[in-house]
Amino acid sequence: MAAPIDTPRIPETSSWHGVEVTEDYRWLEDAAAAATVDWTAAQQRRTREYLDALPDRAALRARLAQLLSAHTTSYRELHGAGDTWFALKQEPNRQQPMLVTRSGLDDDAVERVVVDPQALDGSGQTTIDFFVPSPDGSRVVVSLSEHGSEDGTLFVYEVAAGAVVDEPIAHANPAAAVPSVAWRHDGAGFWYGRADAAGFHQQVWFHRLGSSADVRERLDGFADPAIVENLLSASGDGRFVLDRAQRGDGGEWELFARSQSDADAAWWRVAGIEDRCVEATFAGDSLYLLSHADSEYGSVLRLRMTAGATVADATTVVPAGSRALTELAATDRTLWVADIDGGPCGLRRFGLDGAELPPVEIPPISTVSELAASGGTAVWAVESFTRPAQWWACRDGDTPARTALGTTGAVELTGYQVTREFATSADGTRVPMTVLAAPDAPRDGSRPALLTGYGGYAISLTPTFRPEVLAWLEQGGSYVVANLRGGGEYGERWHRQGRLAHKQNCFDDFIACADHLVATGITGRQRLAIMGGSNGGLLMGAVLTQRPDLARAVVAAVPVMDMLRVETTANGRYNVTEFGSVADPELFAVLRGYSPYHNVRDGARYPAVLLTGGEFDPRVDAWHPKKMAARLQAATGSGEPVLLRMESGGHGVGQSVEQKVDLVADYYAFLLDRLAVEYRPPR
The missing domain is CATH 2.40.128 (Lipocalin)
Structure with missing residues (x-):
């Protein structure tokens, strides 16, 4: 392959709490600069030259295209309104799911298409972020965005006609792509979330159909108003609107409510951060709350909803248990x-x-x-x-x-065996993982394994069917999912033990899982590949800099790599609740201690690394993988390739089928090549 690109070094120094930190590649943060554009294009040419020349990539891509197109129709995000069910429907050979309605859930139900993104954009780059039907199901708010940007525009569709009936609302809930819309009980308008031009200080607005004069309903008293994210819902009886306001990504929640009966009704606080209410749903005259106030596992409270009611008036209806x-x-x-x-x-x-x-x-x-x-x-x-x-x-x-x-x-993985394994982390904590492999796979260290993890934001990696994994398993490999601290697999304590000052636990857990796979013969050190995306990409960067010998090859997708400057970005500021801020002296020391970009060592023998990013990524700025690629290419002493793969997309949300096929083909071809596994066509 072509030699690594000689990236110019332009030292820049920043100081935090009397500590000076110098880096060479900050200039790559200027995405529009000609030097950055040219450098990125050169990196992409080098990466494509390498990946396209791999002898097994074409066969792998063909197999992945077959697997990812083999399903019949699938449905997700099923919601009922009136007598109608709404869902996103994915059909074979379609690049994006479409919004449909159904008269019921049986085979003989009448189904009709309301919004087909492919009819709006034949390129497959327009996607439905979310939808919220009106109470009677006659209308639906649909958020559409392009190129994975998640910068949604709200459209109101008349369900029967499948036509837009109101002026669109641009830049609603930018980069959140969550259904922050609540309809008024009579369907005459809806509340929605909208941030300022910089992406901060999200407020709740009310939009009346047919009017362009939206009303801002400012909610006072947010714990951190700059990074609040509002998730709105309405009670089924039409009396109340609820705002679940989260303090940044992975942060704490506050709950506010207002009456629908009075257009000028004030919002009141139902629950504060100290009440630790993380989920809520209406039923009859009550609001049910999932609270962690008395247990890390959570209990369910019932609050009779009247104007001014607070969680202090609630009673426990489902006490905490062992799950x-x-x-x-x-x-x-x-x-x-x-x-x-x-x-x-x-x-x-x-x-x-x-x-x-x-x-x-x-x-x-x-x-x-x-x-x-x-x-x-x-x-x-x-x-x-x-x-x-x-x-x-x-x-x-x-x-x-x-x-x-x-x-x-046509795709089934029922011939493969699913087993649960446990590793022991550095502090003695038992960390679970799930191994998917052929039932007769020997434990002699000869088989390849792909280990993945996440460990953040209380997001749990639960059993998920991924047809593309079959292409990996067919090569005699194991596919392993680690359930790390920072996730929500064992409740809120499990999350807290892997965030802020305790983030190292997440990395230690993953390292322990990798070592366990080798120690038990599920794989060997030279047959182990690791992969993670987003916060899981940070995980990859941390473990490869802390343990360069851990695995033979690494894929870090849309990763956070510079933990000292991440909060200078629009979305990065929302993550200080999970990672902490460099403004805090103690957390600065923690962040500097594991920031992958700042812990690359010159001459270290790093494994083969494939970094990926999206130029329009609203969650992790594209300069993270770019800076890390430049630093690793300059530093590594192993001779193993360090590749940067950029695309004209986002964080992976709204990705078309063709984009996913190409991406996974690159992942697997790269990993199998570095593990010295020759592709075997399925029998």
Whole structure:
């Protein structure tokens, strides 16, 4: 391959708390500068030259295209309104899912398309960020964005006609891509979240259909108003609107409410940060709250909603148990509660008074997700590492039944074995991981393994069906998912033990999992590849700089790499609640201690590394992988390739099928090549 690019070094020094830190590649932060553009283009040419020349990439890409197109229709984000069900529907050979309505959940239900992004943009670069139907289901707010930017524009569609009926609202909820919309009970307008031009100080606005004079309803008393993120919802009886206001990404929550009966009604605080309420759902005259105030695993509180009601008036209806509670939904007569135990999930149901109802059977080592309710019906999806998602539904008083909306297709992983393993971290903590491999795979260290992890923001890596993983397993490999501290797999304490000053625990956990795979013969050191994205990309950067010998090859996708300057970016500031700020002397020392970019050592024998990024990424600025690539290329003494792969996209949200095929083909071709595994076509 071509020699590493000789990147110019322009030293720049910053000082924090009397500590001077000098770096050479800050100039790459100027994305529009000609020097940065030219450098990036040269890196991309070098990377493509390397990856396209790999002898197995074409065959791998063909196999991945087959796997990722093999499914029949699949549905996600199922929501009911009136007598109508709304869902995002993905069909084979389509680049993006479309919004559809259904008259029911059975095979004979009438279905119609409301919004088809591919009809709006044949390039496949326009995606639906989220949608929120009006209470009667006659209209729906749809957020659309392009090129993975997540900078959504809100459109109001008349469902019956599939046509836009109101002026669009641009830059609503930029870079959040969450459904922060709540309709008024009569469908005449809706509340929505909108930040200022710089992406901060998000406020709640009210939009009346047919009017361009939106009203800002400023909420006072946010814990940190600059980085607040508002998630809005409305009570089913039309009396109240709720704002769950989060202090940055992964931070604490406050809850506010207002009455819908008076246009000038004031918002009041329902729960403060100290109440630790992280989820909420309305049912009848009550608001149900998932609170961590009394237990790290969470309990469910019931608050009778009247004007001015606060969590101090709530009573406990579902006490904490031995599993962490994750989701709530409520029908007319039933409260549904999803939970998790180290990764695998479960589902329970209760009367609205908290009386426990017959259990819901969930297959072992499975995920319960997208729990939702409409009227007297609850719906949820169940999937595992070996079986794709199937939608289930249950009417009040009935037995849960599988719906007609499950994913089926030619790809199955049921011939592979799923086992749970535990590693011992540096401080003695037992860390779970799931291994997916052929049942007869020998434990002699000869087989390749791909280990992935995340460990942040209380996000749990639960069993997920990924058809592309079959292409890896067919090479005799194991696919391993580590459940690290920083995630939510064991509740809020597990999250806190991997954030802020305790972030090193996340890295130690991952290193322990990698060492366990080698020690038990699941793989060998020269057969181990590791991969992670976003916060998981930070994980990759930290472990490769702390333990260059840990794995043979690394993929760090859309990674955070410079922990000292990340908060200077628009979205970076939202992450200080998870990582901490350099303004704090103690946390500055922590951040400097593990910041991957600042801990690259000249002459160290680093493994092969593939860094990826999106030029329009709203969550992690593209300069993170660029600066890390430049630093690693200049420093490594191993002779192993350090590649930078950039694309005209975002953080991976809204990615088209073709983009995903190309990306995963590059991942697997790179990793198999560095592990010296010759591609074997499926038999």
